[in-house]
Amino acid sequence: MKSYYLTDAGKVRSHNEDSVTIVKNSNDEYLLLVADGMGGHRAGEVASSLAVTHFGKRFSALSSIGNLKDAVSWINDNVSEINEEILAYANSHHDSIGLGTTLVLALLTKEFLIFGNIGDSSGFVLKNGRLHKVTKDHTLVNLLVEAGDLTLEEARNHPKKNVLMKALGAAPKVEIDIFEVEKTIDAILLCSDGVTNMLTNEQIEKVLDEEMSVEAKVKKIVRKCNARGGQDNISVAYLALKSEGEEQ
DSSP states (O other), X not given: XXXXXXXXXXXXXXXXXXXXXXXXXXXXXXXXXXXXXXXXXXXHHHHHHHHHHHHXXXXXXXXXXXXXXXHHHHHHHHHHHHHHHHHHHHHHOXXXXXXXXXXXXXXXXXXXXXXXXXXXXXXXXXXXXXXXXXXXXXXXXXXXXXXXXXXXXXXXXXXXXXXXXXXXXXSSOOOOEEEEEOSOOSEEEEEOHHHHTTSXXXXXXXXXXXXXXXXXHHHHHHHHHHHTTOOSOEEXXXXXXXXXXXXX
């Protein structure tokens, strides 16, 4: 397995409020994390960094995550702790109005693969050259799509498409959606909406299907987002379960 992650401020934002990492523990289990922060006075990067650092430290300290039930409990416990930490930070820093962050994660062990999601950062699996979205966005427009009030095309161009219905730090309690996924896949991709708002699934697939290294693929996705305007921070975490091409 090979992995690579990268974050970039993009072409419009003055600073980067995304955080991203990939952590492997001593039992060769992988945790991928992408968080997209929000809030005044650069508070967004505080929230996203807090979430990713908290999860990363806890995971790397584990000898093993245990079984599926253990893993889900561990994720839920850490989400609760992070939410409390973000709320406490906001209470003690009055310039941090609206402090919060999305979070998408993927946890891969020898026995199972699970994704977790809060907000509108996305988790995908790649299988036979095709991207399949695992997570569901917690946005106003996605609720309207599921209710049949908006089409996918209308949602894509809706003026309120970035209005979140759920985020870490937005309420005293927040629940993360958990998805169990079959392991017979080729790769895992996590990204912030700075990627999915710039590139279609087909454009991302085209890059991932090229004969090049994992690192080169991630860098090319970021470059393509910037070439299309880079209107938001851009973050990608990619783990290839099968061997991929060497650096071109």
